[in-house]
Amino acid sequence: MAKILICYYSRSGNTKKMAYLIQEGVMDEGSEVDTKDVKNVKVDDLKGYDGIIIGSPTYYGLMAAPVKDLLDRSIKLHGKLQDKVGGAFSSSANIGGGNETTVMAILQALMIHGMVICGDHRGDHYGPVSIEAPDKRVEKNCIMYGKRVAELTRKLHG
């Protein structure tokens, strides 16, 4: 069974809420999922998953430092995460406040690892984005995204 990690940083809870909505979608699809605060994720843990979805609040249009720190430390696994499925999500305060640039920055790092990025022709194209806490639109997109990443992961990794 495909195994997915949802890893998030969240200071005031908005990104965390998104993480658990994405988890719902992954579970609906029938895949195994762990949802963890980034502080509880060790770099070596990343090897144990077929899909990795990373969420961060938008800080100055980019990911928060604890998420960047995990990615920087993931150099230890350079070459070992190839072909795993990758995804990203973010909460910001403002429309146009940089949530998509945050998602793209996370995805860039995952691509450098050789991971397969899961876009979406519906919903939020690069990965779910929210203005502060998830509203109905975001809830739907997060659940849909979790399912979609899980489906792609199952196709690639069984």
Ligand SMILES: Cc1cc2nc3c(=O)[nH]c(=O)nc-3n(C[C@H](O)[C@H](O)[C@H](O)COP(=O)(O)O)c2cc1C
């Ligand atoms: C240091 C810092 C930088 C931030 N930078 C931005 C920003 O560039 N654009 C934006 O729209 N919101 C910005 N915000 C607001 C957060 O992204 C927003 O409140 C988010 O929902 C917080 O997510 P959380 O509840 O998961 O911590 C910033 C907040 C902090 C604390």
